[in-house]
Amino acid sequence: MKQRQWDALRLPLIAVALGLLVGCILIVLAGNNPATAYWALVKGSLSGVTELGRTLDKATPLVMGGLAVAVAFKAGLFNIGGQGQLLLGAAVAAYFGFRFSMPTVIHLPLAMAMGGLAAGLLGWLVGVLKATRGTHEVITTIMLNFVAANLTDWLTSRDGPWKDPESGAIARTPLVNESAEIPRLGGLPTGFLVAVLAAGICWWVFEKTNFGFEVRTTGLNPKAARYAGIKTQRIIVTTMVMSAFLAGVGGAIETQGVAGRFQPGFNTGLGFDGITIALLARTNPLAVVPAALLIGAMDAGSTLMQAEADVAPEIISVIQASILFFIAAPSVVRFIVRMRSDAATDDDMRLSSGWGA
Amino acid sequence: MASPTNTKRLIPWFAAALVLAAIVAAWSWKSGDTEAVLGRTVRAAAPLILGGLCGLIGERSGIVNIGIEGQMLISAFAGFMASSYTAGMGTLASLVIGILAGMIAAALTGTFMGWCAISLKMDQIIAGTVVNIFAAGFTSYAFIQGRTQPTYPQWSVPVLADLPIVGKVFSQGPLTYVAFVVVIIVQFALFRSRWGLRTRAVGEHPSAADTVGIDVLRLRYVNMTIAGSLAGIAGMLLLQSASVFNRGMTNGIGFIALAVMLFGRYRPFGVLLGGLVLGFFNGLQAQLQFRQAFDIPPQFFGMIPFVFTIAVLAFAGVSARPPAAAGVPYEKE
Numbered sequence: 001m002k003q004r005q006w007d008a009l010r011l012p013l014i015a016v017a018l019g020l021l022v023g024c025i026l027i028v029l030a031g032n033n034p035a036t037a038y039w040a041l042v043k044g045s046l047s048g049v050t051e052l053g054r055t056l057d058k059a060t061p062l063v064m065g066g067l068a069v070a071v072a073f074k075a076g077l078f079n080i081g082g083q084g085q086l087l088l089g090a091a092v093a094a095y096f097g098f099r100f101s102m103p104t105v106i107h108l109p110l111a112m113a114m115g116g117l118a119a120g121l122l123g124w125l126v127g128v129l130k131a132t133r134g135t136h137e138v139i140t141t142i143m144l145n146f147v148a149a150n151l152t153d154w155l156t157s158r159d160g161p162w163k164d165p166e167s168g169a170i171a172r173t174p175l176v177n178e179s180a181e182i183p184r185l186g187g188l189p190t191g192f193l194v195a196v197l198a199a200g201i202c203w204w205v206f207e208k209t210n211f212g213f214e215v216r217t218t219g220l221n222p223k224a225a226r227y228a229g230i231k232t233q234r235i236i237v238t239t240m241v242m243s244a245f246l247a248g249v250g251g252a253i254e255t256q257g258v259a260g261r262f263q264p265g266f267n268t269g270l271g272f273d274g275i276t277i278a279l280l281a282r283t284n285p286l287a288v289v290p291a292a293l294l295i296g297a298m299d300a301g302s303t304l305m306q307a308e309a310d311v312a313p314e315i316i317s318v319i320q321a322s323i324l325f326f327i328a329a330p331s332v333v334r335f336i337v338r339m340r341s342d343a344a345t346d347d348d349m350r351l352s353s354g355w356g357a
Numbered sequence: 358m359a360s361p362t363n364t365k366r367l368i369p370w371f372a373a374a375l376v377l378a379a380i381v382a383a384w385s386w387k388s389g390d391t392e393a394v395l396g397r398t399v400r401a402a403a404p405l406i407l408g409g410l411c412g413l414i415g416e417r418s419g420i421v422n423i424g425i426e427g428q429m430l431i432s433a434f435a436g437f438m439a440s441s442y443t444a445g446m447g448t449l450a451s452l453v454i455g456i457l458a459g460m461i462a463a464a465l466t467g468t469f470m471g472w473c474a475i476s477l478k479m480d481q482i483i484a485g486t487v488v489n490i491f492a493a494g495f496t497s498y499a500f501i502q503g504r505t506q507p508t509y510p511q512w513s514v515p516v517l518a519d520l521p522i523v524g525k526v527f528s529q530g531p532l533t534y535v536a537f538v539v540v541i542i543v544q545f546a547l548f549r550s551r552w553g554l555r556t557r558a559v560g561e562h563p564s565a566a567d568t569v570g571i572d573v574l575r576l577r578y579v580n581m582t583i584a585g586s587l588a589g590i591a592g593m594l595l596l597q598s599a600s601v602f603n604r605g606m607t608n609g610i611g612f613i614a615l616a617v618m619l620f621g622r623y624r625p626f627g628v629l630l631g632g633l634v635l636g637f638f639n640g641l642q643a644q645l646q647f648r649q650a651f652d653i654p655p656q657f658f659g660m661i662p663f664v665f666t667i668a669v670l671a672f673a674g675v676s677a678r679p680p681a682a683a684g685v686p687y688e689k690e
Contacts, residue, residue, distance in 0.1 A: 026495075026498070030498075030499075078482055080486075129667070129670075129671050133670075133671045133672075135667070135670045135671050136619075136670075138423060138482065139612070139615060139616055139619070139666070139667075139670060140667055140670070142609070142612045143612070143616070143663040143664075143667050144663075144667070145609075146609050146659075146660070146663040147660050147663050147664060150656040150657070150659045150660045151656065151660070153656050154654045154656035154657065157654065157656065159654060160654075272486070272489070272490050272493075275486055275490075276490070279483065312497070312498050314494050314495075314497035314498040315494070315498050316494070317490055317491070317493055317494025317495075317497070317498075318491060318494040318495050318498060320494070321487050321488075321490035321491035321494060321495075322491070324483065324487050324490065325473075325487045325491075328473075328479045328480060328483040328484070328487070329473065329477045329479050331477055331478075332477060
């Protein structure tokens with residue numbers, strides 16, 4: 001491997017290792033065996049086709065959520081609303097999935113696109129408020145998370161219009177029709193391939209096209225971008241819509257390919273996972289895929305970890321927070337592992353620009 | 358005829374008169390509900406105000422803090438655990454120990470965020486996100502179901518609590534009163550004390566502050582810690598209402614507090630007003646849900662505070678100018 005690639009990989013790898021170490025300490029403090037716990041984590045995520053399938057199932061919305069955050073980062077935007085966008089996308093895709101029936105070639109992509117578009121609408125609102133009123137996207141996306149959670153809750157509640165009439169007290173939509181289901185190949189979900197494809201497209205759009213260049217310029221220095229004739233307001237709105245669209249499609253894949261229906265409260269916390277993944281990937285769309293696989297594997301294995309080592313699955317969140325911390329603080333990593341300072345680890349990420357603009 | 362500036366100065370008074378008239382009208386229509394809503398308004402406003410002040414002190418000294426939600430959650434968890442393990446020492450002692458534990462835990466979290474922002478020069482939004490994810494994960498991981506703690510007493514202010522209309526406002530848990538005292542103290546400290554002048558200088562123009570001999574980094578550390586202890590009280594306020602820790606019990610209040618700070622335009626009294634306004638929507642929402650007054654699903658009432666926050670920021674938030682150095686790590690030249 002070339003030296004430069006190794007340099008870029010080293011920090012994320014060490015950050016993951018240190019994150020696992022923090023988890024290890026907490027597990028020991030709680031009186032459990034970290035070796036058993038981590039071994040169960042590996043077994044529960046990789047040991048067979050079922051486990052592998054579960055890892056890919058978990059990783060799919062994570063790839064999309066990670067892409068959503070990474071793409072927004074390119075324009076200097078921080079999208080913490082992945083959670084709400086995903087919920088809305090999942091619910092709308094479920095509606096189009098169970099309400100209509102048509103040939104698979106149309107139905108499957110249509111339901112997916114509708115989920116994405118519904119989420120994109122949320123992103124559009126965030127982008128417009130940011131571009132025209134200067135309302136900070138961190139606040140609006142968080143607020144919309146709660147709005148989307150309430151809205152989707154209502155849609156499937158007792159009196160909700162999209163509730164499964166046969167589910168009794170359980171709040172959920174009916175199963176989507178077969179023609180909207182994303183097929184599985186030998187136990188493995190093909191939805192994951194869609195997510196990988198999306199990562200490839202994002203990489204191409206944001207690294208290779210004129211539009212991508214304009215987005216990155218806006219993200220690095222909005223004033224200079226404006227001076228160079230880039231319509232930064234339009235860039236902000238478009239990027240925010242694309243970001244939310246990606247998260248929405250992630251929710252749609254979850255509905256059409258994994259759960260088969262929408263049920264409130266499934267995969268909560270996904271919006272925050274997307275942040276960890278995007279930063280672990282250093283906002284490179286292609287690197288989002290392995291980062292999401294790592295986090296997805298942890299999620300997939302956490303059930304077995306609880307069963308075999310009696311460690312609560314929430315430890316995964318703590319490990320993720322630690323990874324995020326080490327990624328964002330290269331100086332700490334350097335202090336711990338006595339790593340040489342170099343350019344690849346020093347181009348840290350800057351997001352805070354105050355609330356005004 | 359009044360000049361334009363004079364007319365502008367009258368607007369708050371008109372607004373206040375309108376609000377008063379509306380309250381009296383609502384009370385004469387449905388007295389019980391109005392009193393309950395007012396009581397709930399004050400109760401819901403207190404954590405928003407303290408959370409908002411936490412954000413305000415950080416930002417006034419140059420550090421953007423989006424980790425308030427996490428600080429509150431950590432505080433509520435630490436406070437609950439401390440109170441729960443010391444329940445045998447008597448109600449008062451146990452509650453006081455809980456409050457102190459919550460404040461210290463949140464203050465240390467503030468110091469940690471300060472360390473990230475000041476010494477590590479980490480992106481401050483990421484630092485806050487780290488705290489939020491960690492808090493949600495850790496408190497769920499370490500929480501033991503089934504523990505209990507003593508409940509907080511209700512303190513009624515003599516005479517005032519017996520008044521019509523506002524009676525319920527003066528019958529609150531002890532920490533709620535603390536919130537309203539703290540906001541007055543911070544207002545005066547920020548604009549009338551040496552600490553306040555230095556804090557504002559450090560947030561607006563750190564290098565100038567440095568030139569006149571203010572230790573910029575030290576003051577930022579101190580302020581992040583103080584601010585954290587306020588978020589700690591905010592977290593304990595949630596515990597005061599619920600009497601038991603629940604996973605994810607902050608439920609967005611720490612983020613709404615940020616909106617309250619922006620609404621208040623980085624002024625403590627503005628935060629007070631913003632907290633009361635959002636608290637009112639919260640109180641109204643809770644009362645309407647409780648009475649099932651209209652045939653509207655509860656989820657829509659649940660949306661009110663969030664939709665309102667977005668609307669407020671879209672229409673009023675623009676004119677708020679953040680402190681110039683907020684979000685920028687300070688490097689000595």
